[in-house]
Structures are given as structure tokens and as C-alpha cells.
Amino acid sequence: MTNAETPIRPEDEVVQICCDLIRIDTSNYGDGSGPGERVAAELVMALLTEVGFAPELIESVPGRSSVVLRIPGTDSTRPALVLHGHTDVVPAEAADWSVDPFAAEIRDGLVWGRGAVDMKDMDAMILAVVRDMGRTGWRPPRDLIVAMFADEEAGGKMGAQWLVRHRPDLFEGADEAVSEVGGYSTEVDGRRVYLLQTAEKGLAWLRLVAGGTAGHGSQVNTDNAVTRLAGAIHRIGEHSWPIHLTGTVRQLLTGVADLTGTTFDPEDPEGIDRLVDALGPARKFVAATLRTGSNPSQLEAGYKANVIPGQASGVVDVRSIPGDEEEVFATIKRLAGPGIEIEPVHQDVGLEVPFAGNLVDAMVAAIDAEDPGAVVLPYMLSGGTDNKSLSRLGITGYGFAPLQLPPDLDFPGMFHGVDERVPVEALKFGCRVLERMLRTC
Helix, strand or coil: CCHHHCCCCHHHHHHHHHHHHHCCCCECCCCCCCCCCHHHHHHHHHHHHCCCCCCEEEECCCCCEEEEEEECCCCCCCCEEEEEEECCECCCCHHHCCCCCCCCCEECCEEECCCCCCCHHHHHHHHHHHHHHHHHCCCCCCCEEEEEECCHHHCCCCCHHHHHHHCHHHHCCEEEEEECCCCEEEEECCEEEEEEEEEECEEEEEEEEEECCCEECCCCCCCCHHHHHHHHHHHHHHCCCCCCCCHHHHHHHHHHHHHHCCCCCCCCHHHHHHHHHCCHHHHHHHHHHCCCEEEEEEEEECCCCCEECCEEEEEEEEEECCCCHHHHHHHHHHHHCCCEEEEEEEEECCEECCCCCHHHHHHHHHHHHHCCCCEEEEEEECCCCCHHHHHCCCCEEEECCCECCCCCCCCHHHCCCCCCEEEHHHHHHHHHHHHHHHHHC
8 A cells, every 4th residue: 555545544633733723823812802713613614624524614703603513423313422622712921931822833742832732632633533534434323513612711602602592403412512621641649540521610700899989099088999899809719618529529539549549538638638639730620629619810990099999890710519509609799798799700500410321431441442451530620611501402511532641741730821732642542532432422
């Protein structure tokens, strides 16, 4: 067989697709001022149409572009599977980086750039495997709905949320979904462990608005909006939320205890911390899932040093344990105190789904086939994904972007961080695992 006749496999082109996506600046500032996802969506369209598919490009508003494709499975009577990614990224300050964040430089066996882990790596794996379907004609056991959403980094209002609300027909008959921030590896006591995301915390971005009496900065003012806001922000930011371990977290910690030859006692906070620490870099996600969190993230007040403003505002990023949302909001309101209005900027549900079933079995088996002897455990994501939006259609969502990583790579720390990068070999590994899963799920 000549080189010209050598078949192209997904792992042969996944790195190039990932680099091409990273080089398209799709920074999402959350206020509509970014470049949008149109150019990336057009690349996705070209990659899919080139191999014979007919995807649909849909815009919620001009420039905010999503792409959806439905591929018939061998048994279309079964419920469909949604395989989805997002093409937007958080902004990157180039001066803070070691490389140009949008150059997709390959250095030391890694692809560097904004989106390399969140989530143009997974986008590339999806596209590479789906392109193989188009080239060779193989089909998954059930209908596959491939979606590349806009606006995930701002809560999906212009992407997944909009499509669920305005185009639910695109997801007709689907009952499960697979997307980002799960399936990556870490090491526990020398054993490779893959964390499959089966839960994610609730989300509430809350604006606190304090009123007061405006006046001259030299005068006595006992009705100062900045002081009132500062007190509320301090109380909320310093609040010690109680430990609340859900079924997913308990299952994870039990698995870690088994691997380390210790025991898991849900009443022992120090023991819990030791188990979390055993997860290496992954502890950054896991530690935040032991309890609700509330982090002040924005402040705004005044326009001149000697003028006391009549209003001050700040934003708090609240991530609640699934099911605790109402209780958490009541606590935030109490901590804010009198004279503070609370305005939701964006809110979304927490999720927790079973670590069981045919799809989970297919994911675990695919990992085992490529990395025999590895362990797969469930975990809760401290952030959120577009699975929140799909859940409104009754679709059960998992996080499974399979990557075999070096144990010392701080993968969770690169989400929204500086010098984001992903190993080339991890992308190729992910393609092989993803293809196995899609052939059997």
C-alpha cells in the first residue's frame, strides 16, 4: 500500500484540527463584545461537509454561531446520544503567557494555547472521530447528535440554552449526552485513575447592590454604600460552608480509600482532606465539591476620589451542592444583610446522574481497552457545562473527554488559566477511546 492509499485515522489529524481551532480567537467576554464563534463554526462546517455530512449552522444573534449534525445510527429506534462541545473560550492576556495564546504552538510534545484544555481539545477529538465516520461509512449503534455550541463560557444563553429553548427538535429522541471536563487521568498511590464526571455543582452569579447617601468625601457619612457593600462581600466571601458530600463524592472518596489502603469516614474532615490530596492535581476540582462555595469576583463603585457614591455593586460567584440551591440563596441573603438588593446575573441547576448504565459501561470499557488496569471513578465538577441546558430536555449528561496525562501536569489548574496546554499523545489517546465508546454505546 502506498502512502497515498494509507487510510487516515482520527489520531492522524486531531492535532491539526485542535491547532486550527485554537488559532481562531473566539474569546467570550460575557458582554457581547467578543469576536463571536462564527469563524470557528464555519471551520466546523467545512470539516464535516468535506466528508459528506450536512450539518446545520444556527445563530442566536449574528456572529453567535452553533453547529448541529445528526448522524443516523444502526438502530434509530434507540434513544439518541448527544456528543457536544463549545467553541468559545475565556479571554487570555497575552502578556501573562509564555507563548502567543492564539498561535497553537507545539512545544515539548504539547499543544499550547487558549482552549487547549477548555475545550478545543475535545472539540478536535469529536471532529476527528466523526470525520472518520464520514470517510469510512461506519455508524454508531444509535443516532448521534453532534453539537458545537456557542457561548458556554457565559452560561450558554446565546448557545445551548437558546437552542434548547428555540430548536428542541434538534435533540428529539435523545436521552444521554457526553461532553467536557471528565475522563482525564490522574494518579493515586501510583495507579492511574480516570475521573468520569457524573455531577456538577449549581451555578449562581449574583449581583449585590448597596444603596446609600451620596455626598462629599470630607463629611461624616453613616449611610455609605461602599461600606455597606464591603461588609456584605466580606461576610459572603469568608463564610464557612458546611461539608455536604453527595453520593458521587462519597463514591469517589471510597474508591480513593480503596486504592490507598485506607478508609473513608464521612465524619472525619481531616481524613477526607487526605483522600482528596491523594488525587494530585485533580484535587483542585474535587476539593471544591465537598461544600458550597461563594467567591466575590467583581466590584464597582464611585467615579471620583472625593465623592461618596450613592450606590455600589459587586458580583459573587456561588457554586452550590446540587439540591441545596434554595437553602444557599437564603444564606447568601442573610449574610448580605439589610440594605443590599440581590439581582441574579445568571443561574443554572446542579446535576447528579448515576455512575451506571450502558453508556457508563461503554466509557469504562473503552478506557480499559486502551489503558488496561486503570481505574475509572466518578466525580463532581466544581464548575458547569452545557449539560445543564440539555437537562431541561430530560437528557442525562456526563463529562468524558478522555485524556491520558502525565501525573505531574496540573490539568485542572489550566482551565481558564495561563499557559493552557495539552499533550499531543493525550489527544491521540482520546481519539482512540472516544471511537471505541461510540462504536459500542
